[in-house]
Amino acid sequence: MKVWIDGQLVDEADAKVSVFDHGLLYGDGVFEGIRMYHNRVFKLREHIERLFWSAKAILLEIPMSPEDLIRACVETCRANGLRDGYIRLLVTRGKGTLGLDPRRCPKPSVIVIASTIQLYPEQYYREGLTIVTVPTTRNLVNSVNPAIKSLNYLNNILARIEANNAGVEEAIMLNSDGFVAECTGDNVFIVQKGRLFTPPQSAGALYGITRNTVLDCARELGIVVAEPNMTRYDVYIADEMFLTGTAAEMVPVVKVDGRVIGSGKPGPVTARLLEAFHERTKTDGEVIFA
Numbered sequence: 001m002k003v004w005i006d007g008q009l010v011d012e013a014d015a016k017v018s019v020f021d022h023g024l025l026y027g028d029g030v031f032e033g034i035r036m037y038h039n040r041v042f043k044l045r046e047h048i049e050r051l052f053w054s055a056k057a058i059l060l061e062i063p064m065s066p067e068d069l070i071r072a073c074v075e076t077c078r079a080n081g082l083r084d085g086y087i088r089l090l091v092t093r094g095k096g097t098l099g100l101d102p103r104r105c106p107k108p109s110v111i112v113i114a115s116t117i118q119l120y121p122e123q124y125y126r127e128g129l130t131i132v133t134v135p136t137t138r139n140l141v142n143s144v145n146p147a148i149k150s151l152n153y154l155n156n157i158l159a160r161i162e163a164n165n166a167g168v169e170e171a172i173m174l175n176s177d178g179f180v181a182e183c184t185g186d187n188v189f190i191v192q193k194g195r196l197f198t199p200p201q202s203a204g205a206l207y208g209i210t211r212n213t214v215l216d217c218a219r220e221l222g223i224v225v226a227e228p229n230m231t232r233y234d235v236y237i238a239d240e241m242f243l244t245g246t247a248a249e250m251v252p253v254v255k256v257d258g259r260v261i262g263s264g265k266p267g268p269v270t271a272r273l274l275e276a277f278h279e280r281t282k283t284d285g286e287v288i289f290a
């Protein structure tokens with residue numbers, strides 16, 4: 001496998017960062033997870049835009065233009081012969097000294113890894129996931145805002161460990177007010193009487209690109225959408241529920257904290273949206289091989 005690092009495509013074995021990189025020492029950096037479908041990098045421009053927003057929020061200057069980053073992603077897919085798969089794009093604060101001060105890091109590093117990704121087992125897409133709410137609270141919007149896709153995912157990892165301990169694959173995280181924020185790597189949606197709801201971004205969620213795509217699909221299908229604050233109660237009484245994320249795509253949820261959601265099977269609105277989503281993956285994004 002070839003990995004893109006700071007302008008060069010190198011062999012996987014030579015793709016290395018310094019132990020003094022503040023991305024490693026402090027989780028100081030930002031990233032994106034991007035998918036390729038049918039020879040296209042899905043929503044690549046939107047991912048690059050969000051990467052620049054994350055970087056801006058942490059005062060990290062990306063040493064490349066958006067257009068150059070787009071080219072680097074496509075080039076890395078080509079170098080690995082990938083038409084479907086997954087890109088992990090990251091920008092670290094770079095090599096510095098021991099000590100927090102990012103002024104000691106003169107040059108941020110840009111890394112593009114293009115590979116494949118393991119989906120949830122197919123069974124979950126057919127039958128739906130069982131999930132739980134976990135005690136670890138979503139980061140406060142006034143701390144490291146959860147909208148920043150930073151290299152410090154420890155909060156989400158703790159929640160994921162709590163999900164693992166409960167024997168399930170995902171976890172709902174609440175914010176400090178007790179409202180539903182999102183899952184550890186996915187945004188949350190519910191369907192109630194034919195209408196689609198997802199927590200507002202101010203509740204402490206990532207500005208999910210799959211979330212936006214699904215909202216666009218819903219509006220196009222004439223489904224009413226809203227972004228209200230949502231409690232666990234709202235989730236329990238939903239007719240349908242699903243999660244969205246680049247890795248997970250759209251995955252139905254059929255049980256939360258022991259409560260069966262709706263009929264206990266993936267619902268009809270979820271199925272319509274899933275079909276619309278898959279259609280979009282066929283036509284959107286930068287072409288890899290001309």
Ligand code: PXG
Nearest residue numbers: 033184185186187206208209210245246247
């Ligand atoms: N919330 C969080 C906390 C995330 O990390 C999403 C929501 C969904 O956002 P997108 O833009 O992807 O629709 C994410 C994204 C992984 C992995 O390796 C995780 C994500 C994306 C890609 C891969 O687990 N999370």
